Amino acid sequence: MVAIAILAAGRGTRMKSDLPKVCHQLGALSLVERVLNSCLLIQPLRRLIIVGYEAQRVKTSLQGYRDLEFVEQTEQLGTGHAVQQLLPKLEGFTGDLLVLNGDVPLLRPDTIKKLLEYHQAHQNAATLLTAHLPNPQGYGRVFCDGNNLLTQIVEERDCTAAQKKNRRINAGVYCFNWSKLAAVLPKLQNNNDQKEYYLTDTVKALDPVMAVDVGDYQEILGINDRKQLAKAYEILQERVKDAWMKAGVTLINPDSITIEDTVQLQPDVIIEPQTHLRGKTLIGSGCRIGPGSLVENSQLEKNVTVLYSVVSDSVVKDGTRVGPYAHLRGQTVVGESCRVGNFVELKKAKIGDRTNVAHLSYIGDATLGNQVNIGAGTITANYDGVNKHPTQIGDRTKTGSNSVLVAPITLGKDVNIAAGSIVTEDVPDDCLVIARSRQIVKPGWRLKSQEKSD
Ligand code: UD1
Ligand code: CA
Numbered sequence: 001m002v003a004i005a006i007l008a009a010g011r012g013t014r015m016k017s018d019l020p021k022v023c024h025q026l027g028a029l030s031l032v033e034r035v036l037n038s039c040l041l042i043q044p045l046r047r048l049i050i051v052g053y054e055a056q057r058v059k060t061s062l063q064g065y066r067d068l069e070f071v072e073q074t075e076q077l078g079t080g081h082a083v084q085q086l087l088p089k090l091e092g093f094t095g096d097l098l099v100l101n102g103d104v105p106l107l108r109p110d111t112i113k114k115l116l117e118y119h120q121a122h123q124n125a126a127t128l129l130t131a132h133l134p135n136p137q138g139y140g141r142v143f144c145d146g147n148n149l150l151t152q153i154v155e156e157r158d159c160t161a162a163q164k165k166n167r168r169i170n171a172g173v174y175c176f177n178w179s180k181l182a183a184v185l186p187k188l189q190n191n192n193d194q195k196e197y198y199l200t201d202t203v204k205a206l207d208p209v210m211a212v213d214v215g216d217y218q219e220i221l222g223i224n225d226r227k228q229l230a231k232a233y234e235i236l237q238e239r240v241k242d243a244w245m246k247a248g249v250t251l252i253n254p255d256s257i258t259i260e261d262t263v264q265l266q267p268d269v270i271i272e273p274q275t276h277l278r279g280k281t282l283i284g285s286g287c288r289i290g291p292g293s294l295v296e297n298s299q300l301e302k303n304v305t306v307l308y309s310v311v312s313d314s315v316v317k318d319g320t321r322v323g324p325y326a327h328l329r330g331q332t333v334v335g336e337s338c339r340v341g342n343f344v345e346l347k348k349a350k351i352g353d354r355t356n357v358a359h360l361s362y363i364g365d366a367t368l369g370n371q372v373n374i375g376a377g378t379i380t381a382n383y384d385g386v387n388k389h390p391t392q393i394g395d396r397t398k399t400g401s402n403s404v405l406v407a408p409i410t411l412g413k414d415v416n417i418a419a420g421s422i423v424t425e426d427v428p429d430d431c432l433v434i435a436r437s438r439q440i441v442k443p444g445w446r447l448k449s450q451e452k453s454d
Pocket of ligand 1: 007008009010011012022050052073075076077078079080081082101102103104138139140141153155169170171172197198199200221222223224
């Protein structure tokens with residue numbers, strides 16, 4: 001039987017932020033969400049989140065997670081004090097308690113699983129995760145006796161100069177035998193530099209306590225300030241990009257590319273420099289994205305190219321070329337082998353196959369058939385100041401340059417709209433529409449007007 005507790009009550013003073021530290025985003029997820037996800041291989045009986053500073057905000061940010069129990073720590077008197085708040089909640093619980101600091105976002109699920117297995121195999125009173133850091137500054141130092149049993153953890157600010165030289169640090173991730181921990185928790189003292197009740201002090205009163213070293217020390221980096229947040233982002237990005245390159249994706253100048261860990265890519269995708277892929281994005285094989293593009297929450301099927309463009313919440317089908325400088329948004333769906341480019345905005349547009357919207361257009365709330373050609377500068381006037389209205393355009397219809405389609409409006413199939421037209425009424429199939437004033441030419445006009453003024 002296992003319960004999980006995540007410590008998320010602190011403000012995170014060193015972040016210099018109104019937002020509680022654990023709510024800061026690291027890519028697509030917040031710090032505390034990442035800590036929760038690092039426990040995915042454990043099947044806990046209960047998941048408890050200790051909240052305090054801006055408790056409601058932390059709770060709201062975790063609304064999407066089921067079966068979490070929130071425990072309030074109204075005053076933040078230290079990590080030990082935080083875990084003391086569990087005493088009434090976990091009365092009668094007899095299993096192990098996995099405790100994780102809410103600011104350690106890079107842990108791998110496998111690491112947590114192994115820690116718990118080790119703890120249970122040795123029937124320890126406590127087992128904690130440790131690492132040997134090249135630069136241990138800021139972390140609690142872990143001390144063991146000759147039999148590799150843990151004797152004490154000393155916070156850096158309480159360390160002597162000699163103790164500071166120890167580079168084995170406490171990751172802030174622990175397994176406790178709950179009954180044994182519960183017996184010592186009430187006895188914690190706050191006689192340290194910060195006058196806080198330290199969870200780490202419980203190890204002195206517990207026996208046996210062992211430490212497990214993590215293989216990759218980057219996993220246990222704790223986030224206390226913005227610089228560490230940026231560093232963690234870098235590490236996360238490196239992990240994600242390495243994995244995609246291994247899976248057959250080409251990244252050109254990977255340092256200039258960011259890919260959130262919610263993105264899925266197929267082999268033989270090519271990502272060019274300065275490109276950012278976010279959210280629930282899926283990109284099919286043969287696609288070439290970038291340079292200079294942002295794709296979020298979108299699905300690009302196969303062999304799509306996106307050049308210097310922004311695609312959000314949209315679907316683009318096989319072989320379509322997007323850009324340069326296009327903006328697709330609001331549940332737009334573009335069919336196969338289309339061309340969308342050069343300062344074109346598509347909003348909530350459904351576009352058939354082999355249709356082109358190639359230059360300087362706004363197409364919003366519109367449904368276009370197959371092989372439509374939208375002339376340069378065509379605009380759907382979809383908004384009357386109060387409501388949005390739809391536009392429908394049939395197969396093979398062509399709009400002339402600078403036409404305005406005043407919605408709601410339906411153009412049939414094989415319609416031709418003359419350049420510069422303002423179309424306000426529906427048009428049946430096979431028509432030519434000229435909706436502009438006729439050109440008037442007055443020969444010799446300049447000479448005549450000069451005669452008048454003389
Ligand atoms: C803690 C450990 C340190 C370890 C480091 C690893 C203690 C005393 N020290 O130090 O040994 O090396 O983590 O990252 O535990 N929190 C509460 N309530 C409180 C105080 C803190 O919920 O009253 C939460 C914070 O929100 C945070 C976590 O506990 O998520 C850790 O607190 P923090 O102040 O960052 O501890 P460190 O000084 O980093
Ligand atoms: Ca910390």
